[in-house]
Amino acid sequence: MEDALDFDIIIIGGSYAGLSAAMALGRSRREVMIIDSGKRCNRQTPHAHNFLTQDGEKPGIIAAKAKTEVLEYGTINWLDDVAVAGFKQEHGFSISTQSGKHFSAKKLLFATGIKDIMPDISGFEACWGTSVVHCPYCHGYELRDQPTAILANGARAVHLAGLVRNLTSDLTVLTMGPADFTAEELSKFNKHGIAIIENEVSEILHTDGQLEKILFKDGTAKDCGAMYAAVPFLQHTILPESLGCSFTESGLMKINNTQETTVPGIYACGDNSNMLRSIANAVYSGNIAGAILNKVLTDEQF
Structure with missing residues (x-):
């Protein structure tokens, strides 16, 4: 039984x-x-x-x-x-x-x-789900036409860049170190005016979760209103x-x-x-x- x-x-x-x-x-x-x-x-x-x-x-x-x-x-x-x-x-x-x-x-x-798993970047978690996001289908329309960053490298960055470029003409890929792209991928970035910054991000400045500026470890900064991030x-x-x-x-x-x-x-x-x-x-x-x-x-x- x-x-x-x-x-x-x-x-x-x-x-x-x-x-x-x-x-x-x-x-x-x-x-x-x-x-x-x-x-x-x-x-x-x-x-x-x-x-x-x-x-x-x-x-x-x-x-x-x-x-x-x-x-x-x-x-x-x-x-x-x-x-x-x-x-x-x-x-x-x-x-x-x-x-x-x-x-x-x-x-x-x-x-x-x-x-x-949030990266060790001050301000990142406070912006997560609001102005630092994972998905252009879920958030992209609301973040359109803003200076936008993609925090990713390699194939994931290429994938996101292709999707996000239709939502903004001001797009920068942040690789957090040496860029890992093929010559063909770099050609695509250049064709569409997508910049690449290899410097490591140190901090995200924001107001109540709304991203305003990205600070880099070398002391430089970039004004930005939205970020897509491929996090583990x-x-x-x-x-x-x-x-x-x-x-x-x-x-x-x-x-x-x-x-x-x-x-x-x-x-x-x-x-x-x-x-x-x-x-x-x-x-x-x-x-x-x-x-x-x-x-x-x-x-x-x-």
């Missing part, structure tokens, strides 16, 4: 992706527990963009409305807590939380996002790794076309497993994950 499990699915992470998955599951009357630490990846961003019906809305308002809607479904449960340990059981998984609670479920869904990241939780999940070279969780990780029964959605970081994509991937999980459970039970 199978052990009694508390839930069909435990969703770790209750932001846009996790809530989207929970809505799909709630509408199929699946018993779900959402465990959320309250640390949305975009909590510093003042307004959300490029998301139909919510363009310009505050991300916190979108998340709060989503939570209210999802919890209208009676089989969805919510816990403000941090999942700290996970174990494979004979018929599913168990999760323990920081407050000492324990739950079990047939399947796990990680919707935990990622944690950006870590997974928000080590639980997937502790459970045996594999990761890509860039640090994202490996998933297949059904959003299942390399560990059977463990799924992932949102920023932790997809490089397309946006609310719209998080909602999309969560919706797909919820539908897939419901189908998997249906196939096991029907």
Whole structure:
């Protein structure tokens, strides 16, 4: 006889992706527990963009409305807590939380996002998500026509420069050291009037998160109103790794076309497993994950 499990699915992470998955599951009357630490990846961003019906809305308002809607479904449960340990059981998984609670479920869904690692540049973190950003689709239109910097080198800088040059004619690439570009890439920069500065950035001067000037370690400075930065990241939780999940070279969780990780029964959605970081994509991937999980459970039970 199978052990009694508390839930069909435990969703770790209750932001846009996790809530989207929970809505799909709630509408199929699946018993779900959402465990959320309250640390949305975009909590510093003042307004959300490029998301139909919510363009310009505050991300916190979108998340709060989503939570209210999802919890209208009676089989969805919510816990403000941090999942700290996970174990494979004979018929599913168990999760323990920081407050000492324990739950079990047939399947796990990680919707935990990622944690950006800020460079050691004074003022950078204060501007992050406002005038120092990662994505031209999420922020570019609002930052258009300003003197703009790209803090990146190599292929990442080339990628961003190609996207951002349509938003501003005043564009400078900051490589933080010797530039790493091919002759062809340098020719493209020259063709489009994109400058390259190899000096290291020491400080970002700003007012309430609005970038005004970039200071360099050699004592020079540059007036600037916006910056795109390719920063490294870590997974928000080590639980997937502790459970045996594999990761890509860039640090994202490996998933297949059904959003299942390399560990059977463990799924992932949102920023932790997809490089397309946006609310719209998080909602999309969560919706797909919820539908897939419901189908998997249906196939096991029907």
